[in-house]
Amino acid sequence: MTIEDAGTAPARRTTLADVARQAGVSTALVSLVMRGAPGASPANREKVFRVARELGYVPDSRARALRQGRSQLLGVMFHVQQPFHADVIEGVYEAAEAAGYDVVLSAVTDSRSEDKAIGTLLADRCEAVILVAPQSSREWLAEVGGRLPTVVLVRHVRHPDLSVVRAADMKGLGLAVDHLVGLGHRRIVHVDGAGSPSAEQRRRGYRAAMARHGLEPRIVRGGWAEINGSQAVEQLLAEGDLPTAILAFNDPCANGVLSTLQRSGISVPEEVSVVGFDDTHLAGFSHIGLTTVRQDAGQMARMAVGRAISLVERKDDPEMHRDGVVVPDLVVRGTTGPCRQ
Amino acid sequence: MTIEDAGTAPARRTTLADVARQAGVSTALVSLVMRGAPGASPANREKVFRVARELGYVPDSRARALRQGRSQLLGVMFHVQQPFHADVIEGVYEAAEAAGYDVVLSAVTDSRSEDKAIGTLLADRCEAVILVAPQSSREWLAEVGGRLPTVVLVRHVRHPDLSVVRAADMKGLGLAVDHLVGLGHRRIVHVDGAGSPSAEQRRRGYRAAMARHGLEPRIVRGGWAEINGSQAVEQLLAEGDLPTAILAFNDPCANGVLSTLQRSGISVPEEVSVVGFDDTHLAGFSHIGLTTVRQDAGQMARMAVGRAISLVERKDDPEMHRDGVVVPDLVVRGTTGPCRQ
DNA sequence: CTTGACCCCTAGAACGTTTTAGGTCGCGTG
């Protein structure tokens, strides 16, 4: 062990024992005071606080969790590029804090898979996890559910170990189709979510609504990102068969649709109407204002947190096995208008 | 302690000792095997792996970090509603993983302040933190920097305890102004970032560039979000004094500007040109395609991680005290065009 | 046969907390 030891450990942070020594009391007492527990004299209490502040003491959450045997931690897996997930996270923080839980985020990115994201949540000893729009296989989700309380958000999956919170997707697409039909549209295409969570349900909702109106459904492969909407429009243009209305899988996808239509000199909503899904708070600012199906992120987040905590505290509420369904509504903005053909 | 003890602890997860017992070896050996360290016979290695898998053992990262005296953790504070921050996070994960560090995210939301976000990073015993576009006071940032290695991203702040990574904002706004002037614009307004990080530098860059061209600068109060751009345009309209070009503080702000212009029947870029800043990967999909000043999020993330780790390993590189500057470039898309007045 | 080197393994301490079980004081009461 030489002086220039490579990979030097970082400076030691100040600990409970440091504070105790400096204040001339036991670590147990410092612990009491820091937690605001009763059983310390006002004099000592004040002294400990003063010393702790002087030394810049911050309790080590890991040691605390380790000793307590529980972390009070709620893990959240989300996709970092999805604006809707950002809205959910806001809500999760709020609800978790109110319930006395901490939140640990684990992002999915191009280079970081869902497996890895979930793996770190397990290693962090979360007491429950909330998976936002997971794309993993049903089997893997079920395995996670078998390990610890798991709430799945915005995805249809039925399994006794998984608690699901989602929007009424069928209903949502029904609203959108009704709106467009009301405006006189008959050639309405659905740019779907391909293999994305809940894409299947939205396709079903679209087909059912079209059938209800006696219209021919037409589905073009899309996805959850801008690029997918963009490519779908390119395909439609290449086929020379543009509909009068496009129903996109979600807001980012709708954005891609709008972008490529605009670039191709096709005006919205005069020539083509476009509808999104989610109503991320960005949707209202897409220049024209995107007409979209709103699913309330805050409400979904609260439901998810509520369920996660119920599961942790083992109140074996049968309600947990039923899907928590949020009713969507249609927000009409500038990207839809009367059919002119 | 009755049976129906409220607040039941969550089910105990399987531990090193469980695996050891089941496999008939010591915990030390299991630890060895799990870490892939040398010193175990092939037979035992295989047996331990098998048992660990059977029991679904996942090492407890907290206990591990506690014992090792270091967490290998990089904390990142970011604003959850900023698309640019999402881009940064992608890069941070990638760079950190390559360097053998883990990442812990701490989001700032409407209901969760920067103080709180930083506080949890401290409690999690991160070895270094990366603060993305912090809005906190210089003093508070300096205090954080005094506690542990701190890299500040996308904000101008000079302090010996803070390492800064940022874009050349002056240069960036210069590029934008030059571009607009080249298109014939003379009445160019800057919708600024108000008190946002680096807003001051961008104002300076704007003023300098305008002066260089002998033009009268005009700054309208904005902010980092869509709503701010929107309100700025409303103000300009109310004053009945619309310029021919608007330079927004960042992409979301530019989006707000575009949205409100469009809603007011003003066409872009025919009547007004608009330029953003950041080039989040959303910018290319804003219907028309936003002309914007690109700052490379990936490169900034890599620089930030590199610096954070240098600081942790106490290579006292004087380079760390110099700002890490990324050179921005202009991405011309559809929101800027020749001046027609 | 001793020695030492090597390989495989384990006991036990440590990390920074919380918690349990108890200890010491001062004081009012029987």
Next chain:
DNA sequence: CACGCGACCTAAAACGTTCTAGGGGTCAAG
């Protein structure tokens, strides 16, 4: 005076890991 009680405090054990120090083998060399 003895006793009990409450208020305040502390020693020491845990939590799940990693790591240090060392224990027992086996085997080759002296």
